[in-house]
Amino acid sequence: MNNIADYKIDHLSIGTVCSHSALQIFHGAKQEGFKTIGLTLPSRKSTYELFPLARPDEFIELESFKQLLTTENQKKLLDKNAIIIPHGSFVEYVGAKNILENYNVPVFGNKGSMIWESSREKVTQWMELAKLNVPKYKSPDEIDSLCIVKLGGAKGGRGFFLVKNETEFYDKLGPNKIEDVVVQEYIVGVRYYHHFFHSVIKNRTEFLGIDQRLESNVDGLHRIHEYVEPSYTVTGNAPVVIRESLVPGIIKMGENVVKASKELFSPGLSGPFCIETICTPDLKFYAFEISARIVAGTNVYPLGSQYSCYYFDEPMSTGRRIAREIKEAKQNDSLEKVVS
Ligand code: ATP
Numbered sequence: 001m002n003n004i005a006d007y008k009i010d011h012l013s014i015g016t017v018c019s020h021s022a023l024q025i026f027h028g029a030k031q032e033g034f035k036t037i038g039l040t041l042p043s044r045k046s047t048y049e050l051f052p053l054a055r056p057d058e059f060i061e062l063e064s065f066k067q068l069l070t071t072e073n074q075k076k077l078l079d080k081n082a083i084i085i086p087h088g089s090f091v092e093y094v095g096a097k098n099i100l101e102n103y104n105v106p107v108f109g110n111k112g113s114m115i116w117e118s119s120r121e122k123v124t125q126w127m128e129l130a131k132l133n134v135p136k137y138k139s140p141d142e143i144d145s146l147c148i149v150k151l152g153g154a155k156g157g158r159g160f161f162l163v164k165n166e167t168e169f170y171d172k173l174g175p176n177k178i179e180d181v182v183v184q185e186y187i188v189g190v191r192y193y194h195h196f197f198h199s200v201i202k203n204r205t206e207f208l209g210i211d212q213r214l215e216s217n218v219d220g221l222h223r224i225h226e227y228v229e230p231s232y233t234v235t236g237n238a239p240v241v242i243r244e245s246l247v248p249g250i251i252k253m254g255e256n257v258v259k260a261s262k263e264l265f266s267p268g269l270s271g272p273f274c275i276e277t278i279c280t281p282d283l284k285f286y287a288f289e290i291s292a293r294i295v296a297g298t299n300v301y302p303l304g305s306q307y308s309c310y311y312f313d314e315p316m317s318t319g320r321r322i323a324r325e326i327k328e329a330k331q332n333d334s335l336e337k338v339v340s
Contacts, residue, residue, distance in 0.1 A: 002106040004339050007081040009330050013037055014323060015082040017068070018048045018056075019089035021294050021319065024302050027054040028319030032327050037082055039068060065093035069102055077105045083339055084108065085322055086293050091118065106339035108322055112265030113273070113292035120152070120182060123290050130260035132253060132275070132287035135185040140169045140178070146186040151176060157215055157232030162186060184288065189280040192242060193297050196254040197321050200270045200337050201328045205254045207247070208318055209305030211237045211297030237297040241306050246283065257290060270338060271325065272298070272318050294318050
């Protein structure tokens with residue numbers, strides 16, 4: 001349940017948690033003429049005050065991110081006719097289940113997608129229904145080639161490790177419980193994290209960019225000649241373009257993910273999403289994750305990307321694209337279609 005029907009639609013504002021992709025979200029919202037609200041811890045406020053073109057118009061200060069859920073803070077946002085833009089940190093701090101059940105402020109996109117993206121089992125089911133090639137999952141006794149062991153919960157790759165056989169798996173498992181990890185075939189190739197935006201207003205899936213995550217220490221290992229155990233902690237992102245002949249296949253993947261979402265959680269995915277892939281030498285994409293909200297990799301394109309410029313003849317970041325969708329939904333009197 002959200003309260004969008006009670007909103008004064010000429011006084012909408014856009015709010016998000018000061019973290020992740022918030023600068024881009026505020027910047028884009030301002031470009032589209034919205035007032036902006038930053039939900040922040042006192043320690044982060046000064047950073048978000050620094051940038052004149054991305055500084056939120058107003059701050060709501062929180063002692064801890066737990067306070068995002070309090071009735072008082074939700075009421076403050078409802079009184080300001082705020083639409084919250086969920087990003088990775090917001091979903092992590094509030095929790096997908098809480099967003100679905102206990103959060104009454106209108107949230108951009110379909111909350112159902114947060115439930116589906118935050119469980120590895122569910123996201124795998126989603127990717128398979130969308131006919132993406134998903135690297136094989138294995139039980140410990142099936143490990144017969146290089147595999148990556150992933151810990152539960154999206155922690156930006158933190159704590160992941162590699163194993164080649166069952167013995168190595170148990171040696172490296174440490175204090176982690178077997179039921180809390182998954183083992184997946186390791187795909188050697190080049191990583192591409194594809195950004196999309198599904199517009200329910202325009203009824204089209206836009207391909208807005210690609211980034212590559214810069215992960216420590218694995219992305220630094222080619223600089224040394226000794227064996228060092230790789231780790232996968234995300235530290236940043238870099239822009240990439242891809243062979244143009246691969247673009248049709250990428251767009252098909254995006255469209256298939258949207259189509260599958262409609263079967264899994266009606267009315268399906270709406271707004272930004274990302275398919276994380278690895279491209280092998282035979283030019284096949286393996287998909288290991290869907291993020292069903294703005295991803296931090298879009299921060300490399302605050303003024304639009306090498307692909308967004310073919311849809312829009314003005315700088316169009318994902319943050320601005322979100323605000324544009326809200327603006328168009330408002331003009332069409334269909335705000336309820338873009339929030340949940
Ligand atoms: P987030 O939710 O922040 O995207 P996560 O903790 O769910 O991260 P993944 O995105 O699944 O983790 O993986 C983290 C990193 O591990 C990837 O960016 C990639 O570098 C590497 N990785 C994941 N799966 C595979 C795989 N099957 N083969 C090779 N590398 C992989």
